[in-house]
Amino acid sequence: MLSLDVRPIFYVIGALLSVLALAMAVPLVADLVAGSDDWRVFAVSSALTLFFGVLLILTNRTGRIVLSLRQTFILTTASWVVVCLFAALPFMFSANGLSFSAAYFEAMSGLTTTGASAYAVVSTLPPGLLLWRSLLVWLGGIGIVGMGIVILPFLRVGGMQLFRSESSDKSDKVVPRAADMALGFGWVYLALTFVCIIALRAAGMPMFDAINHSMTALGTGGFSTQDTSIGFYQNPNVEWVLIFFMFCGSLPFVRYISLVRGDYVGLWRDSQVRTYTAFTLIVSLLLALYLAAMDTLPFGEALRHSLFNCVSLITTTGFSSADYLQWGPGPVALFFILTLVGGCTGSTSGGIKMFRFEIMWLALRTQVNRLFSPNRMLPLTYSGKPVGSDVIMSVMSFTFVYMALILIFAVLLGMTGLDYTHAISAAATALGNVGPGLGPMIGPVGNYQPLHEAAIWVMSLGMLLGRLELFTVLVLLSPSFWRR
Incomplete structure (x- = not known):
């Protein structure tokens, strides 16, 4: 067996x-301000989480943290599993308590950032839980x-090595520069x-809702404070603001850093950004034309709803402005x-991701050309x-495993x-982190x-696999991974 420093x-x-x-102090304060007794739930949950966190830090103190390849694989999966365990405590201890x-x-x-909820009703939850x-x-x-870039x-999971920084260490160590x-x-x-909060508030959304929806829009998670999601507000301005920020959350964040540093065309120079933008606009426009032609909605309204819901699903956010079923x-088949x-x-988005479709298209085009011009x-x-x-x-392996797992x-x-x-659809939405x-x-x-309950655990596993790009978890199941 492998000797591993844990x-x-x-x-x-x-x-x-x-x-x-x-x-957890943030929702604790929210409940105190609102006069909800649920603040005690967050106080206890925070104390328990902090106790175990500090205990792990003090009992495992080392020098400079540099992880080997095997340690990084284990850490990536274990951290998600353990953090989710402690993040679940407020949901269990609350007066609106869920089962484990x-x-x-x-x-x-x-x-x-899947945004699928086990609550039947969310609009009546205490502000802290929301x-x-x-x-x-x-x-x-x-x-x-951070995980996707660093x-x-x-x-080297699912073709992601294509986006490895030129200046990063080429050895099998994770560099502290991360x-x-x-x-x-x-x-x-x-x-x-913060910009999203201000824009939503200006668009007419209440401040508390604006704070919640800005976090879930940028995180492309789709949790809402209302049971009917964004359709509750019946506010076109709110929908346009969220369309923009959902789209922002689904773009490569490293390009934003380049933008801040003065590279104003770096974002558009990225091939996947151009393809992704064109795909989103074309699909949304075609759906709007279909809805207008079928007299389902007037064209202006159809364009707004189709763009909102297409962006929401492509970005894997999961908001909805209408019941598109x-x-x-x-349209259901398209969605x-x-x-x-x-x-x-x-x-922050999930799914197969646009760059993999581009790589598969390039590989297909090359293979077709080789058929009539082999030399x-x-x-x-x-x-x-x-x-x-x-x-x-x-990329091919990732896509095959992704479809097989669905x-x-x-x-x-x-x-x-x-x-x-x-x-x-539940399998696809879990693996794609859609909602x-x-x-x-x-x-x-x-x-x-x-x-x-069995379906709940199957979907929890699916969400974890999808978020960690499949192979990060699956490699742990290989006996050779654990051999010396």
Whole structure:
């Protein structure tokens, strides 16, 4: 068996738990201001989380934290599992308490920015719990951006090595410079959140709702303070603001840092950004034309609703401005496909992600050209960089496993009693970290409260796999990983 030093792993998890404990002070204050007795729930949860966090830090103190390849794989999965466990405590201890399974599902959904809720009704929840749900999405978004830019390229997961920094260490160590990069992402993320709050408030949304929705829009998590999501407000200005910030959350955050440093065209120069923007606009326009042609909605209203809901699903946010299941089978089929797409790499969105579709298209085009010109040299490049066979293999493997897992999870969910539509859409929305599925139960105005406990755990696993890009978790199941 592999001899592994777990002290750095436990130390980092302890630090993450300490941050989580401090974050619980925010909903605690919200409940105190609102006069809700639930503040005690957050006080106890914070104390427990802080105790274990500090305990792990003190008992696993080492020198400079430098992780090996195996340690990083273990840490990436273990940190998500453990942090979700402690993040679930307020959901269990609250007067509106959930079971352990449902509470863990809610926490996993928040931190993976999925936005699927186990609450049947959210509009009557205490302000602290509502804020905690949104805060989990926001904190999860920061972790996801850092993981997508710093950790996953280093792990060579799913073709992410294509986005590895030119100046990063080429050895099998995670460089300390990652902390500096994460700090830059955090400032950009915070600034965008504040701007979104101001814009939503100016658009007519109440301040508390504006704070919650800004965090879940930038985190592309989709938790709302209302049971009917954004459709509750019936406010076109709110919808336009959220369209913009959901889209911002799905763009590569490293390009925002370049923008701040004066590179004003770097964002648009990114190939995946151009493809992603064009795809989103074309799909939204075609759906709007369809809805107008079928007399479902006037064109102006159809354009707004189609753009909002297409952006919401492509970015894997999960907000809804209307019950699009009423638009007919064509749009419903389209929305199922959109749950698979996802945003850009290095963003808070989930899904397969646009750069993988671009790589697959380039590989397909090259293969077709080789059929009629076998001796021709056809170099494959992406954004001006040569694409190695290892990247192509990684992208192809990821996409194959992603689609296979949707089918496997659909079968597992079907065995818990869900029909085909609910099972396949729930599997896709869990792995894609999208939130709403298809069908009256888990659709845009539904929730996951009626699901069997076994289905809740299957979906929690699906959300974890999808957020950690599949292989980060699956590699731990390989016996060779644990051998010396």
